[in-house]
Amino acid sequence: MHPDTPPTPPSRQDLQHPRFARQYLKIAVAADRRGGAAHRRRLLEGLSGRVLEVGAGQGRNFPHCPEAVTALVALEPEDSLRAAARQSAGAAPVPVTVVAGQAGGLPVGTGTVDAVVFSLVLCSITDPGAALAEAARVLRPGGQLRFYEHVRSRNRLGALLQSAVAPLWRRVGGGCHPDRDTEALVRSAGFTVQRLDRFGFSPTPVTPPLPHVIGTATAP
Template structure:
């Protein structure tokens, strides 16, 4: 399995897209995502390292995994300004380059919409977590509004092509539950950076922990 992914146009545009989102509210989302997180953390699909500066001082080590070379280079640059120790690694969400049960927390930030295999990604998150570990997630998702969801499904093929493989109509919350995680906290909201709802507006931020079923499978 290759360890890198190439979406050169999207990787070139993404820092500008992220800067626009941060200027209109996503900075607060990132702070909310990471509030109180501690210990050894694995961030899956770290992109250009936009989360790095928001990790609290209680984080002992951050292992940031990113498959896109251009974004990974930006993440390595961002790591130098992070308030916590950051190690940027090459790897895929479906095959994380870290040991079983090594992480106090796993962070998924705008990742589940893009990965080719959501179930495998979440299985990897469960694999690397300690039994008492937590998974933090910040994702856009399919709309609970039927009309908006239909629009998302209609636009999905074009959106994927332009957005580096990003899917509009994935139900990220349901995928987390189906993977065997117990969601302890979730906030659902529309992110409207220009004041209007757009195809990717429906968002979730929350925290989940491995369920008993996941822990039993790991022990088997």
């Protein structure tokens, strides 16, 4: 493949990771107890209007949506996680519609949402550039991109270690890339980063502190 050729969009089957999904249903609960729930609240704080969440998983963000959100469209391609998200939607404080689909072809119209949310998902999307371009397309003028991700370390040794374990990490983690520079991807997509908080977080007792970011950016 030519280096400038965009990746082939994944098939529906490519996006199914039932073994990882079963593990993640438990891991996400434990991570939220260790501080992830507070991160999710920070991520969504102040949102209003119509919001699209890309890669909603089992719906761990739903309880933290501000009441000013009038509608939340939750996109989740993985069948097991989407089924769990539909169960979670009924208890959400805002109206939630859970839909299937891919990040590279968002199922909403151009300029029709007030905010797009990526939460611990840009690490596993095959073509994050295409996903961010789609986010820019569906956002209204002045709309916000919110993102919460684990990212490439700024420490040279840490970054080299992340790259070294990346092949195995992707196989066991549902396609997750531990060494993506999310801030650079967001800026390359034309977004203006308004706020970016960096911090270490251990999602499980056996995981060392991993570099994370919570950010807000405006549409190009």
